[in-house]
Amino acid sequence: MAFAAALTGEAARTPQASDLLFEPYKLGPLTLPHRMVMAPLTRSRARQPGNVPTLLNACYYAQRASAALIISEATQVSMQGQGYAWTPGIHSREQIDGWRLVTDAVHEAGGRIFLQLWHVGRISHPSLQPDKMLPVAPSAITPAGEAFIENEKGEAELAPFVRPRGLQIEEMPYLVQQYARSARNALAAKFDGVEVHGANGYLIDQFISSGTNRRSDAYGGSIENRARLLMEVLEAVSEVWGPDRVGLRLSPLGSLNDISDADPEATFGAIAQKLSDFRFAYLHIVNPAAAAIEKGEAPGARAQRMLALMRKKYRGTLIIAGGFDHDTAEAWLEHGKGDLIAFGRKFLANPDLPDRFRTGRPLNADDPSTYYGGGAKGYTDYPSLAQERGERPKACVDDRWR
């Protein structure tokens, strides 16, 4: 393709023989055609009422089917697990049917898709909870910040977080069951696997991190106890899918959603080591050096140490997400820092990102004002290279998908 571009005189990067990004990768039972994963991206466009995926969502994902692997937007495992307006769930029959539209469209377009399983814990609001109940958390500590909710006019609104209810130990098996049921539902919806969302300050991360977990029972205190929910969830989900179709996302050194840990190196080092005993599909790390590399700066020493620690302790496939462009992704693969690289905002704005990287063509810029909520604008209308060349849009954007 770069050669075609060269023939037509278009400015294009010549792919190097050493382009690791475009080497195939064996991920458990899946063979990925290259190493560019689409990171999970919440877009808040599920049908209301019921938080049900639609044909529009199917179109969006099918447009991005050239990713090595799509990881879906975070998807609540229960009504209790919801923290943002209009996000999809995987706990009702309608939602399973809705997701089936998505998986069919992605598979028809030649892609692979994992579902990201999500419980937000305290990062919610009574208006999103069943019977307007309090959000739940390991401990009753109010997060700083605001929840993204729907007001009476049906518009998005930010509302201060409330003090969550600390979970009783008797409720813990019920939480694990929410994940197990969702994993079964994901199987019924014909996903290729699931990713447990253990990152970004949501429920599992709230249990892992000492700043949000003040429990004195079997789920608090020692690292082993704080990681108990994570391990129970992974075990339950693996029973449904087999471990080689289960991934996990973590965000060591993350601070999103007011999360903090007193000793992240000890906490996440021990967790990564423990995870190595199981043959999971992958560990997916939110890059603690994302901001630095995006600015073209060298990662800070602490981020570098954490990344090296994760690589050393976890002896399986490592995906890294955050702040990458073509060259930094290639460099990180070359230096063996990860096996696969996930791209978020670039995939959001460039449905054919792998082709653009292969050919060195310019990228569409993403529009943050259309990230969350709304319809096709800023969702399915980012142009592909083929459309820019005047070709007919792919089937996904014709009437079949409306």
Ligand SMILES: Cc1cc2nc3c(=O)[nH]c(=O)nc-3n(C[C@H](O)[C@H](O)[C@H](O)COP(=O)(O)O)c2cc1C
């Ligand atoms: C609009 C938007 C929505 C996101 N939604 C999720 C999500 O649902 N689950 C998740 O784990 N991360 C989510 N993230 C984080 C991304 O997966 C990714 O880690 C982040 O965008 C950094 O990668 P990038 O620099 O390539 O964009 C979101 C990011 C953005 C910009």
